[in-house]
Amino acid sequence: MTVQDLPFINACLNALATVFLTLGLVFIKKGNKTAHRNCMISAFVTSAVFLACYLTYHINTEAVTRFVEPAWFRPIYLVLLFTHVVLAVVILPLIFMTVSCALKERFEQHKKIARWTWPLWMYVSITGVLIYLLLYQIFPQTKPVPAPPPAAEQPAAE
Numbered sequence: 001m002t003v004q005d006l007p008f009i010n011a012c013l014n015a016l017a018t019v020f021l022t023l024g025l026v027f028i029k030k031g032n033k034t035a036h037r038n039c040m041i042s043a044f045v046t047s048a049v050f051l052a053c054y055l056t057y058h059i060n061t062e063a064v065t066r067f068v069e070p071a072w073f074r075p076i077y078l079v080l081l082f083t084h085v086v087l088a089v090v091i092l093p094l095i096f097m098t099v100s101c102a103l104k105e106r107f108e109q110h111k112k113i114a115r116w117t118w119p120l121w122m123y124v125s126i127t128g129v130l131i132y133l134l135l136y137q138i139f140p141q142t143k144p145v146p147a148p149p150p151a152a153e154q155p156a157a158e
Helices: 003-029 033-060 074-103 107-138
Strands: none
Touching (some): 003 107, 033 074
């Protein structure tokens, strides 16, 4: 396995988090608190592993993949990417607050926050998979372009 395999692994982790989030909701609706807790802890751990893999990929690769073709779909992709990134940042503190309330057995507060956390977390997980599919499978882009070197490292013009 190489760092280039991480986008696929990240998509799989997002898909797995989606499954755990869905099952967690189903179990709490049925009153199965233990199964709910186990699914939500699994979603949390899966998302944490995703974040570690995501950061590892972006720290260890200089390549930048840009969505260029098809041009007609690019605005749709960019809106999807923008909402995904913004909500991924927003969801982090919400997840920690929701988990914290549950661990402290403040279940009324947990339920109030979870009503916001769950759909946002679900959106981020699903759109993470969708972004991977669009960028690498449905509309595969040309090879990633290496990031330009800093000005001090650029060769002098002859």
